[in-house]
Amino acid sequence: MLELRAITAGYDRRAPAVRDASLTVAPGEAVGLLGPSGCGKSTLARVAALLHRPDSGTLLVDGAPVRRWRHRAPRAQRTAFGVVFQQPRLSADPRLRLTDLIAEPLRATGRREAVPGRVTELADAVGLTPDLLTRRPHEVSDGQLQRACLARALVLRPRWLICDEMTAMLDASTTAALVAVVEDYRAATGAGLLAVGHDQTLLDRWCDRTVHWDTVTAA
């Protein structure tokens, strides 16, 4: 279970971006989070993914309270999450070939032996051909780069996926392809999903339930 309880978070303690937000995602469940621009969805998603320390409130991952965030979080908790952001160019190291981008979390966690097999498997799953894998981010399209970012998010087989406007920059066919990759992964592994977005039609189709920001913060 991923449980956010009464989370207050932001960038200035005197004016938090998120106030008293509560949200739960069960294992295997897909929850969509909808809300107007600037309401605090990304901030809450970053708290859920252990990337932003809240000012107050509790985050429980599989029953264990999170006490440390970012690089200070225990590796077992950090690697339980796969995260995909809206803008792949902001989250991809421009120096890395796509193959190394996908393999980055494996190398960072000392699993070099798994790199060739896992990269081939994931490149295939997300629809990246071998010629694209040897290119760097500036040599591929946004959609191709986002495919690589999704592969990177899945490479450690996370139990929780946080997709923050993952498809906002993409055309309809790339959106459908990436949603299908996430859903195949979830069907195979039972991973839970928090998908942040502003497209209600997409989230209603994709997720088991869609929650609106006002109900999350009123809880």
Ligand SMILES: Nc1ncnc2c1ncn2[C@@H]1O[C@H](COP(=O)(O)OP(=O)(O)OP(=O)(O)O)[C@@H](O)[C@H]1O
């Ligand atoms: N790094 C930051 N430093 C200061 N303020 C920030 C930072 N990131 C976001 N904010 C502010 O926090 C508030 C919530 O932003 P957030 O990105 O969480 O909203 P959002 O609901 O995800 O918006 P959108 O749908 O437009 O992406 C906004 O007022 C934003 O300007």
